[in-house]
Amino acid sequence: MHQKAPRSTFPFDARAEVILANSDPASARVREISLYGCFLKFPISLSPGTPAFVKIFTESETFEAGGTVIYSQPDVGFGFAFRDIKPHFLAVLQQWLALARKNYESQAS
Numbered sequence: 001m002h003q004k005a006p007r008s009t010f011p012f013d014a015r016a017e018v019i020l021a022n023s024d025p026a027s028a029r030v031r032e033i034s035l036y037g038c039f040l041k042f043p044i045s046l047s048p049g050t051p052a053f054v055k056i057f058t059e060s061e062t063f064e065a066g067g068t069v070i071y072s073q074p075d076v077g078f079g080f081a082f083r084d085i086k087p088h089f090l091a092v093l094q095q096w097l098a099l100a101r102k103n104y105e106s107q108a109s
Helices: 087-108
Strands: 010-019 026-033 037-041 051-057 062-073 077-084
Touching: 010 037, 010 087, 026 051, 026 087, 037 051, 051 077, 062 087
Parallel strands: none
Antiparallel strands: 010 026, 010 051, 026 037, 037 077, 051 062, 062 077
């Protein structure tokens, strides 16, 4: 009998901005989030390894972090690994994750 590994990514819906080197912010949408990164719905294909800066917005909080594209789904979006999170933003992320986990578990039961 296999035990399922605890889920580390959770559904999450929030407005975001993606900032690539030498470009203006581009709108995106967060679809999943974890302590280590997120999946962003984004109309432009980005290559794995592309560095970027992401800002995520909810009604009451903002999160931002530098990081790297880790995989891309053409015409859908990309997986983003957080690499540089300041302590204040880490606290925001942990708060969002606790809420996302609670919402996910209440819908799963």
